[in-house]
Amino acid sequence: MTEEVEIIKKTDLGFEPNLKNYDETYKNFSWDQIKTEIIYFDDGKMNAAYNAIDKHLETPNKQKMALIWENDAGEVQKFTFAEIAELSNRIAGVLKKLGVQKGDRVFLFLPRIPELYYSFLGILKTGAIAGTLFQAFGPEGIKDRLGNSKARFVITHSTLVSRVEQIKNELPDLEKVLVVDAPYDNFDFKKETSEASEEFEIAHMDPKDRAFMLYTSGTTGKPKGVVHAHQAIIQEYLTAKWVLDIRSEDMYWCTADPGWVTGIAYEILGSWANAATALVFDGRFDPEKWYSIIDKYNVTIWYTAPTAIRMLMKAGDEIVKKYSLESLRHLASVGEPLNPEAIRWAHKAYKRPFHDNWWQTETGAICISNYPCMNIKVGSMGRPFPGVVAGIVDDEGSELPSGKEGNLALKPGWPSMMMEIWENPEKYQSYFKGDWYTSGDRAWQDVDGYFWFMGRADDVIKTAGERVGPFEVESALIEHPAVAEAGVIGKPDPERGEIIKAFCVLRPGFEESEELKKEIAEHVKKHLAGHAYPKEVAFVKTLPKTRSGKIMRRVLRAKELGLPVGDTSTLEEY
Ligand code: ATP
Ligand code: MG
Numbered sequence: 001m002t003e004e005v006e007i008i009k010k011t012d013l014g015f016e017p018n019l020k021n022y023d024e025t026y027k028n029f030s031w032d033q034i035k036t037e038i039i040y041f042d043d044g045k046m047n048a049a050y051n052a053i054d055k056h057l058e059t060p061n062k063q064k065m066a067l068i069w070e071n072d073a074g075e076v077q078k079f080t081f082a083e084i085a086e087l088s089n090r091i092a093g094v095l096k097k098l099g100v101q102k103g104d105r106v107f108l109f110l111p112r113i114p115e116l117y118y119s120f121l122g123i124l125k126t127g128a129i130a131g132t133l134f135q136a137f138g139p140e141g142i143k144d145r146l147g148n149s150k151a152r153f154v155i156t157h158s159t160l161v162s163r164v165e166q167i168k169n170e171l172p173d174l175e176k177v178l179v180v181d182a183p184y185d186n187f188d189f190k191k192e193t194s195e196a197s198e199e200f201e202i203a204h205m206d207p208k209d210r211a212f213m214l215y216t217s218g219t220t221g222k223p224k225g226v227v228h229a230h231q232a233i234i235q236e237y238l239t240a241k242w243v244l245d246i247r248s249e250d251m252y253w254c255t256a257d258p259g260w261v262t263g264i265a266y267e268i269l270g271s272w273a274n275a276a277t278a279l280v281f282d283g284r285f286d287p288e289k290w291y292s293i294i295d296k297y298n299v300t301i302w303y304t305a306p307t308a309i310r311m312l313m314k315a316g317d318e319i320v321k322k323y324s325l326e327s328l329r330h331l332a333s334v335g336e337p338l339n340p341e342a343i344r345w346a347h348k349a350y351k352r353p354f355h356d357n358w359w360q361t362e363t364g365a366i367c368i369s370n371y372p373c374m375n376i377k378v379g380s381m382g383r384p385f386p387g388v389v390a391g392i393v394d395d396e397g398s399e400l401p402s403g404k405e406g407n408l409a410l411k412p413g414w415p416s417m418m419m420e421i422w423e424n425p426e427k428y429q430s431y432f433k434g435d436w437y438t439s440g441d442r443a444w445q446d447v448d449g450y451f452w453f454m455g456r457a458d459d460v461i462k463t464a465g466e467r468v469g470p471f472e473v474e475s476a477l478i479e480h481p482a483v484a485e486a487g488v489i490g491k492p493d494p495e496r497g498e499i500i501k502a503f504c505v506l507r508p509g510f511e512e513s514e515e516l517k518k519e520i521a522e523h524v525k526k527h528l529a530g531h532a533y534p535k536e537v538a539f540v541k542t543l544p545k546t547r548s549g550k551i552m553r554r555v556l557r558a559k560e561l562g563l564p565v566g567d568t569s570t571l572e573e574y
Pocket of ligand 2: 216360
């Protein structure tokens with residue numbers, strides 16, 4: 001299904017990875033074996049927050065930096081593991097005093113400040129369910145989520161509280177709004193926290209007891225409330241170790257916000273469970289700033305998203321040369337398909353390849369990945385994590401042979417699988433077909449077991465009897481020197497069913513013209529099978545994206561066809 005496969009050899013690494021032999025490990029793996037690396041209390045119960053933070057208090061990592069935070073203004077705050085443990089205990093103590101119960105939903109609506117990180121852990125320590133809301137949500141977005149989850153408490157900030165006030169009266173279950181930085185509603189949360197005990201009796205939880213919930217990115221439709229259990233830490237821990245290759249000596253920078261699952265699984269839980277120092281930059285995207293952060297803190301592991309990589313590529317090579325970036329050891333990417341051109345460019349510019357990996361809010365942790373110990377087939381998402389069985393199935397749930405496009409599916413049983421879609425059992429059930437969990441993504445598997453992403457089921461284009469994934473067309477488009485980013489949709493056509501329409505953002509220095517449109521379409525025609533080229537090309541200044549940086553093709557489609565856009569709570573202004 002692919003032409004020629006381009007390979008980046010693992011031998012280019014220059015370090016000995018945590019996972020040394022993928023095939024052997026995959027073959028012999030069982031989740032039970034790794035239970036020895038997870039801390040269970042004497043009664044067999046556990047707590048994900050304990051596994052992320054407090055377990056380090058028994059080791060020399062106790063006094064190590066857990067969190068280094070910097071904002072746009074250059075302010076810096078640093079916290080050791082002991083301090084994060086203590087601060088989260090204090091938050092837990094305050095919540096307990098307020099009467100929080102096991103299973104209550106406590107939501108965080110905070111900027112990306114240190115309080116967000118230790119409050120999340122504080123909630124888990126009480127046995128309540130922590131929820132996160134991205135800071136840019138407007139009143140409607142907040143209302144939907146707090147209303148759907150029947151949240152009892154929301155922890156917010158003086159700069160955001162007015163948005164909660166606007167909708168508070170429409171939320172009968174919301175008992176109290178807590179503001180972390182100023183007294184509010186006769187309650188001084190900050191003072192209460194500083195006066196609370198630095199000790200807390202961490203709740204002993206059943207591995208399947210709920211720990212956190214969050215709403216999906218809303219790329220394909222209305223966001224779903226995905227609920228995860230404490231046992232998700234098992235897979236978050238091990239994937240952080242084997243995929244992100246985190247060790248305690250690492251300076252680890254994950255650019256995701258905890259409003260999304262990556263920021264929870266790999267900025268709070270899995271990464272801290274491996275004792276990494278987490279760097280958090282609470283600021284706007286800016287290539288020079290990003291590179292200077294890497295140099296300033298000697299970042300060793302960098303986990304980011306294709307949208308950022310494409311924007312860095314757009315900013316060009318010259319800027320890169322101004323920085324050393326030599327501390328970088330391992331790079332990984334998630335959230336969207338990573339275009340081959342972005343991998344090639346970054347490999348040259350940073351002398352390290354990005355390792356693409358695939359997972360979803362629902363899967364709770366990385367499920368398919370390129371590993372440091374494995375050659376990268378450029379454009380592939382890699383192979384299933386040990387203990388995860390992945391396959392391609394038809395719409396009835398029967399497995400398809402290699403080379404055949406179908407639904408990307410997983411065999412239920414991986415520890416971080418969602419427990420439920422909040423109060424929506426039908427939606428939850430709809431993911432399961434036959435023996436499989438189906439992801440809603442279309443993909444195919446090659447004979448070596450590598451998975452190749454085609455597109456979201458909703459985005460796949462049917463043109464002249466052929467199915468075309470937008471990803472391959474977009475990837476071919478950005479291989480044209482004029483194109484920085486592209487979003488591709490199917491547009492109804494009486495003759496062909498659909499035709500391919502491409503929306504392109506040009507690189508700096510290129511002028512829009514009819515000529516260029518033709519040239520771009522021709523370029524794709526040359527690189528892909530004849531039917532997969534865009535009949536129509538449009539130039540746009542920006543693409544509609546979710547606030548986590550995913551191209552929202554449904555918005556492009558709705559606009560093109562003059563249809564209602566649907567839920568836009570996660571749409572970034574564009
Ligand atoms: P919604 O479910 O609300 O439409 P969403 O699917 O974007 O939003 P997330 O759970 O944040 O919400 O994202 C998971 C999806 O992101 C995957 O199903 C897949 O489509 C895409 N994705 C993530 N990583 C990759 C990757 N490495 N390659 C291709 N696609 C990816
Ligand atoms: Mg999804």
